[in-house]
Amino acid sequence: MSHLPTRVPDVESESRLADIRRKAAQQEPMNGGVIPLGAPFPPPQVTKGYYEIPLLKEPQWTNEIPLYFFVGGAAGAAAVVASAASIMNGDPDLVRSARWVAALGGLLSPPLLISDLGMPSRFLNMLRVFKVQSPMSVGAWTLMAFSTFSAASVFTNLMRRKLGNSTPVALIENAAGMLAAASGLVMASYTGVLVGATVIPVWNKHVGSLPMHFAASGLNSAVSILELMNHDDSRALNILGLAASGYEIAEGALIELDRDRTNRPLQHGRSGFFVRLGGLLSGPVPFTLRIAYALTGNKKLRRAAALSSLAGSLLTRFGWVEAGKASARDYQIPLSRAQS
C-alpha cells in the first residue's frame, strides 16, 4: 500500500528522538524572572487573541475559482433558458444560442478548475469517489454531467441544422437539453453551498442565501450574454433579467443593512469594494436600464443593462472569494463566538 506512510522506525531513528528529548531536558532554565511552570495564568484577552494570529487558515483558491463560479453559473443558467424556451416553443435561434453558451461554458469550466488545483495532473482523482457530504465532489460530478449533456445538445442541434431535421435526432437533442438543464440548475446554485458550508465566518453566515444569490447572478449573466448575441428583442429574456436584477437589489440591501462584524469584509476594504460595486452593477443599474428599455424600446439601454450585469456578476464572485480571505484574517470572530 504505497499511499500509507512508509517510514520504518529503526535503532538510529529512535536513538535520535531520545537524543532530542535528552537535550531538551538538559536545557538550562531561562533567566530573567519568567516563571514557566505553575505561574498564574494571564487573563484571557479575546480582543488580542494569540498575538493576533488568525486561528483559521485563509482560502487558498486562485482567481480561476471565482472565474469558474461566473462561467459555470452563466452556463448552467443558459442551459435552463434553452430548455425552457424549447419547451414553450420559443425562438429556435434563441434555443440554439443558449445551448451554445451552455456548451462553451461547460467546456471552459474544467480547465479553470483544473488549473487551480495544486496538482492539476490529478484532476481525475476527484472522479474516483462520489461523496454526497462534500459539495466539491457533488460539484465535480455535476460539472462532468453538465459538460457532457450540454455538448451533446449542441452537437445534435448542429446535426439537425446541417443534415436536415429528423425526429429521432430532435428527440435526442431535447433529452440532452433537459439533462443539461437539470445539471445546469445545480451548476448555477451549488457554488453557494460550496463556499457557504465551510468554516469561514462570512461565508457560513450567508449559507442560506448564497446559493440563491449565485443562481440569480448566473441567470443575470446568462440572459445578458444571450442579449449581447443579438437576442435583444426577446421579451422573456428581459423579464428574466428584471427578475434576476430585482433579486440582486434585495440581496444587496440585506447585506448592507446587517452591520454585524462578520459582514465587515462585504462592506469594507478591497473585498467590500468588489462586493458593493458588483451588487450595484448587477442589481439597481440593470434593473433601472431594463425598465427604461421597456418604456422607451431603446435597445442601447438594454445592451447597457446586459454589459452592466455581466461585469457585476463577475465582480460579485471575486468579491465573495476575497471576502472569505479577509474573514479568515479576522482572528476575533472564531474566538468570540458565544459558548452558550
Add this chain to the structure above:
Amino acid sequence: MSTDTTAFLTDSTLCIGCKACEVACKEWNQLPDDGFKWSGNSYDNTGALGHSTWRHVKFVEGTPEAGIGGNSGEQLPAWSFSSDVCKHCEIAGCLDACPTGAIVRMEFGAVYIQPDVCNGCSYCVVSCPFGVVQRNVDDGRAFKCTFCSDRQRAGLEPACAKACPTESIKFGKLDELTAEAESRLQALKARGIHDAVIYNPTETSVGGIHSLFLLRGDPSSFNLPPQPEAPVIYMKKGWTSAAIAAGSMLALALMSFMGARR
C-alpha cells in the same frame, strides 16, 4: 469509536516550552523549514500550525497577580506554554470535504491525508475549524499531522510524545487518556489551581477530539476556538437554499417564455 482509538493528552501545566516536540516532528516526518523568520511574539517564531508545522508550541505571556501560584512579591511576567497539534476530530470537517477521498480515517482513529491521492483542491483548508490543514503551494498538496501513523503501525508512540522530556505530551488510548485528564484536572484543582480546564469540544458538531488539552484559563488565549463547528451543520441550510434557487429559476424561465408566447 473503537477501543483501539489512540489519542494525545497535551498537559500544558507540565510544558516547559522546550520545543522538542516541534524538532522531533520535523525530523521524523522530514518536514521543510518555516522560513527562519523572527516573529517578535515571545519566543514563538513558529506562529501557527501549517503544511510544514505539525506541532507548534504556543507561548502565552502575561503579568499575573502577585502571591498566586508561587509568584511572590515582584510583578514578573509569566509564561504558559501549550503544544498545539491536529485535533483528529471525531467529525472531521476536512475528511468530509475532501472530494478525492484522499483524507481517510485510520485504524486507530487518526485523520490522515494520503499524499499520493490528494490533488490540492484546498477545500479541506476552508473546512477545518482549527486552521490546521494547509496547502503547500510549492508542492501543491495539503498537509497536516499524520498522528505518526507509520510509527503507530510499528507499535511505537508518535515522535513528539517520545521526545517530550516532561511528559506534557501523553500518548495512549483515548478512553484511558480521557479518564487521566479528568483525574489530573481534579488533582490540579485540589492544589488550588482553579482555572485548569480540559479542552475537548464534545458539545459542538466536531463531536470531540483525539488530541485533548489540559490548560489553565480561557482556551481562546491559546487560539483554541470556544465553539468549533464542522461545516456539516451548514449543509441542510445550503442545499435547501440551492433547491429553492433551482426551483424558482426553472419556474421563472418557464413562466417568462410562456408569457412571451402569448
